[in-house]
Amino acid sequence: MKRFLTPLAVLSAVFALTACSAGSLGSSEGDGDGVTLSFLVDNSETAAKVGAxxxxxxxxxxxGxxxxxxxRPQGTEGDNLIKTRLSTGDMSDVFEYNSGSLLQAIAPAKNLVAVxxxxxxxxxxxxxxxSVTSDGKLYGVPFGGFMSGAILYNKAVFAKNGLQVPxxxxxxxxxxxxxxxxxxxxxxxxxxxTWTSQLFVLGDFHNVAAAEPDFAxxxxxxxxxxxxxxxxxxxxxxxxxxHDAGFLNKDFASAKLDDGVRELATGTGAQYPILSSTIAQLAATYPDKVKDIGLYAIPGDDAATNGLTVWAPPAVYIPASTSGAKLDAAKKFLAFIASPEGCTSQANAYPPTGPFAVKGCTLPADVPQAVKDMQTYIDxxxxxxxxxxxxxxxxxxSLEQICVEVGSGIRKADAGAKLYDEDVKKQAQQLGLAGW
Known part of the structure; x- marks a missing residue:
């Protein structure tokens, strides 16, 4: 399996379109007395609309x-394009790309402007x-909002059965x-x-970190x-x-994401551990039910330390090849993106599915309740x-396949954890990490 962010392309493909380039690749020349910046984003519908x-x-x-x-393309093709253009000094004046570990793969100290x-x-x-800091230097501003690994739940079902959020x-x-x-x-x-099977493991990391702060x-x-x-x-x-308690939907082995969304929206299922980006699909396919869906963090052992595991949004960066008047303009552009005005611009371009990563930014009043629930954790x-x-x-x-086996009763939990520990070795060795 690719990194957990990559399978989100499966979900975002529901809304994706192929966007055409609004200009030729490479840096643009100034127009008259003004400056023209080229801004590279991926070709998902969300990124194209927010970028525009x-x-x-x-x-x-x-x-001026x-x-x-x-x-640019998404996925591996897009990653390779970014790396190639950075290495040749032919990158757009500003560009959108991943935050987190994937950022380290493009050597930010060498290829990006610190901000x-x-x-x-x-x-x-x-x-x-x-997620955008390397060797003590900050390199980007947020493009979009947070995503979380959490439990979406049907509030109407909870109310009918007298339940509180655990x-x-x-x-x-x-x-x-x-x-x-x-x-x-x-x-x-x-x-x-299979990618949807991982949330009880990956979405639980806030609880892991609370118990073992040095685990990562x-x-x-x-x-x-x-x-x-x-x-x-x-x-x-x-x-x-x-699984062993018989708490799963009967069709858990054959059900797909669409089925999970339907069962949650109609109340035949009460809770769905999934990525919060699923809210967008829910709102698109069951607009009359989205008000009934809330969100809460995957519970741990200690209520006092329970919290939400979040995936940081991608970021907008300035490549080291941007200089002179373009560099000054690029810095102004990033300052705009990282401001309440920039958040409002993004919200107007595409409905937010998660809280903004800029203090002082507020979500529109009409966002789904589940997004508002996320904001409470962020605040x-x-x-x-x-x-x-x-x-x-x-x-x-192989994490997703192992999770399916454990969650289906095919493999015991402790054996699954051991198998996953073996599974990570090859990747760690390929990365040349010390100690592996």
Whole structure:
């Protein structure tokens, strides 16, 4: 399996379109007395619309600067294009790309302009700042909002059965017992699309980090493992527990994402551990039901430390090849993106599916309740933290298949954790990490 962010292309493809380039690749020359910036984004519908909205609104506010949007492929092809253009000095004046571990692969100290000296740096969310920092330098501003690994739940079903949002695993399982007795599938799983199986493991990382703060660092050094970490192994154990207790939807083995969304929206299933980006599909396919869907963090053992695991948004960067008047204009453009005006521009271009990573930005009043629920975690100090893949480059290709086996009763949790520890070795060795 590719990195967990990559399977999101499966989800975003529901909304994707092929966007045409608004200008030739490479840096543009100044137009008359003004400056023209080329702005490279990926060709998903979201990125294309948000990029165009930012370019239009920034240029309207800064008449001397024109921003022309260009597009690139997503996935591996897009990654290779970025790396090639950076290495040849032919990158667009500003560009959108991944944050987190994938950023390190493009050698930011060599290829990007640091922006930690800019006034807006202090206004960026700490989780995002961590995801775009290398060797103590900040390199990007957020493009879009946070995503989370959480549990979407049907609020109407909860209300009918007198349930409260659980903050511990014991409360979660007690709710499941009541839901099953009421004839509702407590937990929806959609193992036909294997990537959806991973949330009880990956979405639980906030709880892991709360119990073992050094887990990510030690994991990268091969000094911590899922099978031997009392906190990390629980993700696999909980996959097994909900299966063994009979809490899953009957079609969990054959169901796909669309089926999971339908079961959640119609109330035949009560809770769906999934990425929060699924909210967009829910709103598009069941607009009359989206108001009934809320979101909460995957419960852990301790209510006091329970919180949301988040995936930082991609970022906008300035390549080292941008210089002179273009560099000054590019810095102004990034400052605009990292401002409340920039957040409003992005929200107007495409409905937000997660909280912004800029302090002082507010979500539109009409966003789905589940997005508002995410904002509560972001606003509460200590109630959110980054997914493991933003803190460590180590991730094995077979996690989703292992999760399906554990969640289907084919393999026991402890054996699954051990198998995954073996699975990550090859990738860690390919990356040349010390200790592997």
């Amino acid at each position: 909205g930012l370019a239009k609104d920034f240029s309207a506010k800064n008449p 600067i024109t921003v022309k949007v260009e597009t 930690d000296d800019q006034s807006y740096a202090a206004q960026l969310d700490d989780n995002f700042t961590t 903050r511990t695993w014991a409360e979660f399982m007690a709710n499941n017992t009541k839901l099953k007795a009421a004839g509702v599938a407590p937990v929806i799983q959609t193992y036909q699309e 660092t030690n994991y990268t050094k091969n000094q911590a493992k899922y099978a031997t970490s009392p906190a990390a192994v629980k993700g696999f154990q909980r996959l097994q527990q909900v 509460t100090p200590g109630a959110s933290s980054l997914a493991l893949e933003f803190l460590s480059p180590v991730k094995g290709p």
